[in-house]
Amino acid sequence: MRIGIDLGGTKIEGIILSPDGIIEKKIRIDTPSDTYKEILVAVCELIRTLQKGQGKPLKVGIGMPGAISKFSNTIKNCNAIPLNGQPMHTDLEVQLGYPVRLENDANCFAMSEATFGAGKTHNCVFGVILGTGTGGGFVVKRTVIRGANGITGEWGHNSIPASVRKFIKGTRICYCGRTNCIETILSGRGIRQTYLEISGEDIDAKEIAARATEGESFAKKCLDLYCTQLAHCLASVVNVLDPDVIVLGGGLSNIQQLYEKVLPEMHPHIFSDTIKTLISPPSFGDASGAIGAACLWPEETLS
Ligand SMILES: [Zn+2]
CATH class of the missing domain: 3.30.420.40 (ATPase, nucleotide binding domain)
Structure with missing residues (x-):
């Protein structure tokens, strides 16, 4: 099992994905519209809710608009929400206390299709x-x-x-x-x-x-x-x-x-x-972002 989060301009969707690509649990919340800090808190809360009752924390992948700058480790090219210039990857790991994987939402879409969809x-x-x-x-x-x-x-x-x-x-x-x-x-x-x-x-x-x-x-x-x-x-x-x-x-x-x-x-x-x-x-419509985010942790990394 893995957790996938799709952070969008209006909604944040979180899922628990089974090893064979079935969505076991899904939660959708509105994206806070004002500040980066509010978005960060909302994403962390959603992840904590999905982790409840899981014992050992599940691996977490997050898809979001924009890309992570290799130079500064901050978000760039983000056209929808106030993430640009923010060290979101680092902040998420500090808040949650374990490693997470963060990826551009188009890459997550491609990952979902490559793993369980039309490109499998x-x-x-x-x-x-x-x-x-x-x-x-x-x-x-x-x-x-x-x-x-x-x-x-x-x-x-x-x-x-x-x-x-x-x-x-x-x-x-x-x-x-x-x-x-x-x-x-x-x-x-x-x-x-x-x-x-x-x-x-x-x-x-x-x-x-x-x-x-x-x-x-x-x-x-x-x-x-x-x-x-x-x-x-x-x-x-x-x-x-x-x-x-x-x-x-x-x-x-x-x-x-x-x-x-x-x-x-x-x-x-x-x-x-x-x-x-x-x-x-x-293959997946709206769910592809969250599925692809979960797939950022391939099966072989989950033991
Ligand atoms: Zn252009």
């Missing part, structure tokens, strides 16, 4: 988040690859490829301070902006997908363009990492069209005559 029979799994942001995590043989700067998989902040940049109007500003990042076309906000440019109407991704299903021409055009943009952007990932499977996650991964259209559109942009890489829907 594959060695190299690239987990993609298409939601509020556009992120990713790369897992090889059930080990998260972090990289020299702790940013492996952050393809959302590469520039939009020129081949699809011509389809957007003007310049899109990214929250990271750069312009025309991939995230500005593939996130929920990105597809919303694209639809606005096509139709003059401001509606969210869910509504765009629903209207496309009903046959509305603007929505169909918008989704077709989104598939093309995603295909070109992911082809670059395949040329660099060459994963066995790409698992899509986040709110936009519910769009069924992605699983029919994106892979064929990627092929001309991948430097190989045969393409074995698969694109798969996620």
Whole structure:
């Protein structure tokens, strides 16, 4: 048994995960919105509640937005909650009195799929988040690859490829301070902006997908363009990492069209005559963050 915590901008979810990937217990609380200290206290309290009655403390993994700076051991690149610049890993271990593992939430998503989900029979799994942001995590043989700067998989902040940049109007500003990042076309906000440019109407991704299903021409055009943009952007990932499977996650991964259209559109942009890489829907939905966080402690480390 292990504990997994998914720290999000609005909710904190804690689970106890069995050795075969079954959620034995789940608790959800609201994320305190004001200060780092309140968030730290809430996470520790949730962990203590899950540990109650377990005897020897269970191993704890925590997924959160952002990355841990190797230089300062503090949180960076966090777009949602006031964790940036905070030594959260150290503070958690001091408060709890035992080691915990902390990982970027996209890496936890990839870890959940690589361990118990769509990537469990594959060695190299690239987990993609298409939601509020556009992120990713790369897992090889059930080990998260972090990289020299702790940013492996952050393809959302590469520039939009020129081949699809011509389809957007003007310049899109990214929250990271750069312009025309991939995230500005593939996130929920990105597809919303694209639809606005096509139709003059401001509606969210869910509504765009629903209207496309009903046959509305603007929505169909918008989704077709989104598939093309995603295909070109992911082809670059395949040329660099060459994963066995790409698992899509986040709110936009519910769009069924992605699983029919994106892979064929990627092929001309991948430097190989045969393409074995698969694109798969996620296995766990909202629970993937907490499951992946628990999987930061592989079975063999639990004795
Ligand atoms: Zn960016």
